[in-house]
Amino acid sequence: MATAQPSTSAAASAAAPADGSASLLPPIPQATSIIVIGMAGSGKSTFTSALSSYHETSASSSSSSSSSPSSSSAAPPYMVNLDPAVGSLGYEPNVDIRDTVDYRRVMQQYNLGPNGGILTALNLFTTKFDQVLGILEKRANETDHIVLDTPGQIEIFTWSASGSIVTDALASAMPTVVAYIIDTPRTTAPATFMSNMLYACSILYKTKLPFILVFNKTDAQPHDFALEWMHDFEKFQEALKAGNATEPSLLATAGARGGGNAAGGPTEEQGYMNSLMNSMSLVLDEFYKNLRTVGVSSLTGDGLPSFFEAVNEARQEYITDYRPDLERLAAQRKEKREGEKRRQLEKLMRDMQVDSKSAAPRPAAPSTREDGDGEEEEEGGVVEEEYEGDGQIIEPDSDEEKPHYDYPGPEYDRGDGTVWPRPG
Numbered sequence: 001m002a003t004a005q006p007s008t009s010a011a012a013s014a015a016a017p018a019d020g021s022a023s024l025l026p027p028i029p030q031a032t033s034i035i036v037i038g039m040a041g042s043g044k045s046t047f048t049s050a051l052s053s054y055h056e057t058s059a060s061s062s063s064s065s066s067s068s069p070s071s072s073s074a075a076p077p078y079m080v081n082l083d084p085a086v087g088s089l090g091y092e093p094n095v096d097i098r099d100t101v102d103y104r105r106v107m108q109q110y111n112l113g114p115n116g117g118i119l120t121a122l123n124l125f126t127t128k129f130d131q132v133l134g135i136l137e138k139r140a141n142e143t144d145h146i147v148l149d150t151p152g153q154i155e156i157f158t159w160s161a162s163g164s165i166v167t168d169a170l171a172s173a174m175p176t177v178v179a180y181i182i183d184t185p186r187t188t189a190p191a192t193f194m195s196n197m198l199y200a201c202s203i204l205y206k207t208k209l210p211f212i213l214v215f216n217k218t219d220a221q222p223h224d225f226a227l228e229w230m231h232d233f234e235k236f237q238e239a240l241k242a243g244n245a246t247e248p249s250l251l252a253t254a255g256a257r258g259g260g261n262a263a264g265g266p267t268e269e270q271g272y273m274n275s276l277m278n279s280m281s282l283v284l285d286e287f288y289k290n291l292r293t294v295g296v297s298s299l300t301g302d303g304l305p306s307f308f309e310a311v312n313e314a315r316q317e318y319i320t321d322y323r324p325d326l327e328r329l330a331a332q333r334k335e336k337r338e339g340e341k342r343r344q345l346e347k348l349m350r351d352m353q354v355d356s357k358s359a360a361p362r363p364a365a366p367s368t369r370e371d372g373d374g375e376e377e378e379e380g381g382v383v384e385e386e387y388e389g390d391g392q393i394i395e396p397d398s399d400e401e402k403p404h405y406d407y408p409g410p411e412y413d414r415g416d417g418t419v420w421p422r423p424g
């Protein structure tokens, strides 16, 4: 694992477009933003708090030793709380959604339940996220990490429009990684483990951002079993065969476990579950290969140095894989804008040509006479089409409002040999 922060010049050269053209994106800042996502109770807030206090301890210890993987010379991580319903946090957020939106009042005002209240509060906050992003962009050259703690109900952030807006806005402004927190003691059953992995996989494919699986609470349950299941397909099969997929099978012996039929084999339901798990684990095998995994205890701080190393690796991945896509998008947008400008200019030129033709002397044009009410009428009852000015021809008797042109004066030379009012 890489331990050093990428140097600015290395980052810049890695981020430059492959065709050698100048980058259309702002320079890559010093900070990496870490979006902390996880199931309710997985320990997101405790983990976020641990990241904050880790800086303090590593900063104080760095005076005696300089081997800390986190750049302790930088300012402390910049903390953002996006959970409007959280009671107390173990850290002092720099930006707190609760300062902007009171989710209880939102619930009352819109007659919503708790989840609807949290979602609506997040949506309201997201309408102001451009201001938050401005603040974060300013801080991004002063600190190494910007940490965002997300709402307890995972889907409120991961599957909402506001979650996507926040994630995309951050990722287009600075290197951004997702830290997916897993409650390790509650993941020892194969089915729970599998559903957690599927959820992580769906977030990875939705955000396309560098991803770190964080097995939290390793003080209560080491995460070795999970690593084994991820790296050795047969071990997971064994865990499935050993018993009911929904029971923690790792820690119990096959004989001691309840479940199963009278003959000691799995029931029909268990058999179906095991077979489903089996096929899904095959699908996830590919996903595991591209994952960074760390085990941490947010309570003791164990494993946090490995987490920061994983963040550095993920930052590199952002620069080499994600940023070129952003660059391509920026180039496409620029091309579209320029194409639009060209089209407008061509249209203007076309219009001007039509305009100059309509202003030129027209030998075959029927003469006009003035009728009693001072309006001009064409002789012989032939009514000419009028030029609207934007390339569109409109019928003179249509209800559409005609454009108004100021008469430029008798001395006005159009530059094409005609002088107003036109001769003849």
Ligand SMILES: Nc1nc2c(ncn2[C@@H]2O[C@H](COP(=O)(O)OP(=O)(O)OP(=O)(O)O)[C@@H](O)[C@H]2O)c(=O)[nH]1
Pocket (backbone or CB within 6 Å): 038, 039, 040, 041, 042, 043, 044, 045, 046, 047, 083, 086, 151, 152, 153, 216, 217, 218, 219, 220, 296, 297, 298, 299, 300
């Ligand atoms: N043993 C142990 N307990 C932990 C650890 N991290 C968090 N916890 C406990 O897990 C519980 C939930 O932690 P939170 O940080 O509130 O979890 P959360 O994901 O932010 O919770 P919500 O936002 O409500 O979904 C708390 O009781 C924490 O003390 C850990 O590393 N080890």
